[in-house]
Each structure stands twice: as C-alpha cells, then as structure tokens.
Amino acid sequence: MAGKERFEERGTGMVKEKCEKEAVCDTCDQSGSCTQQEKEAHAQARLASRLSCIKHRIMVMSGKGGVGKSTVATNLAVTLSQAGFYVGLLDADIHGPNIAKMVGMESKVVEGSAKGMIPIEVSPNLKVISMAFFIGDRDNPVVWRGPLKHSAISQFVGEVEWGDLDFLIADLPPGTGDESLSVAHVMKEVDGVVIVTTPQDVALLDSRKAVTFSRMLGIPVIGIVENMSGLICPHCHQEISLFKKGGGEKAARDLRVPFLGRIPIDPEMVTDCDRGIPFVISHPDSEATKAFKEIAHRCKDFVGFKNLEKQMERKNFPYHFQEQEVKR
C-alpha cells in the first residue's frame, strides 16, 4: 500500500504495516482501509515527530482559578517571541479558553491542511492554538469529559503544524485535573512548570498542590510567580498592598522552589486583556512588564541549564536540591 512500509513486529513474527505518511488519518484517502490500531500508531508517530521539532516545553499552572495564569502565559510567550525565539502558545483550558481573546485573535478560525491544523499566527514567530478557534457560538459551553479533552489536547500538539519551535508554552486550567495530566502526558518531557499564585497567606496551600503534582510527575518546577502583588496608586503613585504581599515568595521558600518574581496589579492589564493587546506590548516600560521580562529571562536560563545538565548527564544540579520540600 502506498505510504506504508511492511515490517516485522519484534518477537511476534507478525508482519505489520508502518505508515510513513505525513497526512492526518482523517484527511487520508486510505482511511477506510486502516484499522483503529494502525491509526493510533500513526498518531503516536506524528506526535513524536512534532515534539522532536519543539526544543522546550513549559506548563503554566496554579492550584486555584483566576490568579493570572493565562495573563502570565500570554505575556511570557510574547516576551520570548520579542526576544527572537519561535514560540507556540497552547491554550489547554478546554472549558474556559481565554488566550485567543488575550492576543486579539478571538474571531479567527483555524484552517486545516492535509498535514494538520494551521495554528493562528499572532506574529511571525508566535503561533497560538485554542479551543476558542473551534467553538462556533462562543456562548455555548464545551461539555466534554476526560477522554475527549485528552484527545483534543493530544491533537493540539500532534496534529498542529507548529513547525520548529524554541518554546511551546501551555496555559492550563486551574488545578491538577484531567487537562493538566493530559498536557504533561502528551508533551512528554516537559522542561518545567511555572506556578502562578496570589500574595495572600493561603498561597502556600494553593501552590503546594501544584508543586506536589509536578513532583509526582517528575517535572521540575521552574518557580513560583506572585501575581497581583501590590497596587501602584495611579494618583499618588504610592504602593497599596491590596491583597497583602509576600505570600508567593513565602510559599516558594517553604516549598523549596525558586521564586520568579512579583507582578503588581495594574488596572490597565484588565483593559488590555479585554482589548486583546498583550500588556508587555502596550506598556513596555511598566513595572509589570519588567517583572514579565524577568520571568521570561529566568525560564530561558532554566532551560539552558537543563540542556547543560542533559549534555553532562548529571543529576545533582541545584534545582533538584531546591525542590526538596521542607519537612515539618
């Protein structure tokens, strides 16, 4: 059969056919002649091939909702792309996809080719995929169970024409549920997790879940970001600690993971988010942009460090040490 190569399955003596096609099975003219098993094997091979073109994979998560994950993921992706990296931004929030709106691409619809889906281009080196691009009526909720969500996330990685990427950043929904597990599973070797929290004392409780989740899956924690940390009064320019301060930093200290910095509350961020303009673009000189740049810098350093570790095949670099949680 054209596009397939016959091979003998190790140990069984059975002759099988390995599909060498670049096409996705749904658009393939031989779809009717392949078994489900063959199609699954093909999807796995495609996923592995896509992942081999993505240098670094980062997940942005939190223990609870509304703390600013999507804001951090978006501004992190934009900052890295502004620095010249090729970046993909994967919105893994199937029920509440916000990334499309945050980058001003809400009205776009994803087109397909024989090789897969074409991600939406925000700039020449920043591409985005989100469930929002597939929902006709934005008021209709996506009512999907785990397996369907897993399949969507798997397709967002394996069936999207990402091309060569330096970074693929996944924005997760709150908590440590199905989607978070699926992203970790599908992205295979995740370089690290950025955990977003708010400054209140309960930040430790919220962050602990995310840190434990990462440790259980063997994914390094790049660090904790304290978002909504203080408000600069637009009138007197003095800082107001609206939600207290320092909870994120304390959580990082107690959980023995790096602290990546504080992002202050900036009322303009909400307006920009609604207008679909990433904050680091509209406010390049603000305090919050400085914080986003520092976080991007730390992520870049972290993956560089990991690369070095891989090359040297060493297992005892400092971040492993830092992840040992304090025993109480």
Ligand SMILES: Nc1ncnc2c1ncn2[C@@H]1O[C@H](COP(=O)(O)OP(=O)(O)OP(=O)(O)O)[C@@H](O)[C@H]1O
């Ligand atoms: N530092 C900040 N200053 C002002 N507004 C902010 C800041 N960070 C986030 N916001 C606003 O808070 C709201 C929630 O942010 P965002 O959607 O990023 O949170 P989330 O953690 O992704 O939420 P969910 O858990 O629902 O996915 C948005 O309107 C966003 O613009």
Ligand code: SF4
């Ligand atoms: S349906 Fe899928 S597995 Fe079968 S030949 Fe086409 S691309 Fe290959």
Ligand SMILES: [Mg+2]
């Ligand atoms: Mg979000």
